[in-house]
Amino acid sequence: MSTATARPGSQDFERDVHSVARLIPSGRVTSYGAIAKYLGAAKSSRMVGWAMSRAFSSCAEESPVPAHRVVNRLGMLSGRMHFPTPTAMEEQLMAEGTEVLNGQVVDFDVRFWDPSTDL
DNA sequence: ATGATGACAAGTT
DNA sequence: TAACTTGCCATCA
Numbered sequence: 001m002s003t004a005t006a007r008p009g010s011q012d013f014e015r016d017v018h019s020v021a022r023l024i025p026s027g028r029v030t031s032y033g034a035i036a037k038y039l040g041a042a043k044s045s046r047m048v049g050w051a052m053s054r055a056f057s058s059c060a061e062e063s064p065v066p067a068h069r070v071v072n073r074l075g076m077l078s079g080r081m082h083f084p085t086p087t088a089m090e091e092q093l094m095a096e097g098t099e100v101l102n103g104q105v106v107d108f109d110v111r112f113w114d115p116s117t118d119l
Numbered sequence: 120a121t122g123a124t125g126a127c128a129a130g131t132t
Numbered sequence: 133t134a135a136c137t138t139g140c141c142a143t144c145a
Contacts, residue, residue, distance in 0.1 A: 010142065032127050036140095042128080044140045049126035072127060079126030089126095124144080132136075 013039070017051035018058060020115050024069040027097040028113035029105055031073045038115040053082050068092040075108030 020035050032048040041047065048070075055065035068089040072078045080089040080103065090100045099106035 013141090033129090036127080041140080045127040045129095046125065046139090047127095047141055050142065052126055067126080070126075077126090082126055122145090125142095128139090130136105130138080132134105 013041070013044075013047060014051040014054050014058070017048050018055055018063070018065045021052070021055070021065045021067065021070055022063060023115065023119060024066055024113055025118075026066075027111065029069050029071055029075070029093070029098060029108065029111050030113045030115065031071060033073055034112075034114050034116070035070065038119075049079065052079060056082075056084075066092075069096075069098075069113075071105055071108075075105040075112075077103045077105070 016039050017035055020038060021030075024030055032045040032052075033042065036042050036045040036048045039048075052065070052067045052070055055067045058065065067079065068077075068083070070079070077089045077093075077100065080086055083089045090103065093100045093105070098111055105111060
C-alpha cells in the first residue's frame with residue numbers, strides 16, 4: 001500500500017531462515033551456508049547469521065528458533081557468544097544428544113542436516 | 120551520507 | 133598448506 005513502504009526483504013529473509021531453522025530435527029545441526037543455499041542465497045550466508053541473532057528478539061516465545069542447531073560449516077559454535085550465556089549453546093546441544101567438544105560439534109558430518117537433502 | 124562490522128563461504132594467490 | 137580477497141546485505145558508529 002501506501003507509497004514506499006513495504007520493508008525490503010530483510011524481514012522476509014529473516015522469516016524464511018527461522019522457518020528452516022525450526023525444521024532442524026533434534027540432535028541434528030546444519031550450517032549457515034546450507035540454509036542460505038536452500039533459500040537461494042548461498043552467498044548470503046552472513047545474512048543467515050544475522051537473522052539468527054534476530055531470532056532471540058523474534059517471536060521466539062511462540063516459535064522458538066533452535067539457533068543452537070545452526071553452526072558454521074566447520075561445525076564450530078561460532079555464535080555461542082550471542083547466546084544468553086556463552087555456554088547456553090553447548091548446553092542445549094548436549095541436552096539434545098549432540099556431542100560438543102571444545103566448542104565444536106563432534107561428528108559434524110554425521111549430524112549435519114541439509115534442508116535441501118533431508119527435507 | 121560514508122565506512123566499518125558481522126553467528127559465513129568459496130575462490131584465489 | 134595456509135592466508136588473503138571478494139561477495140552478500142543489513143546494522144551501527
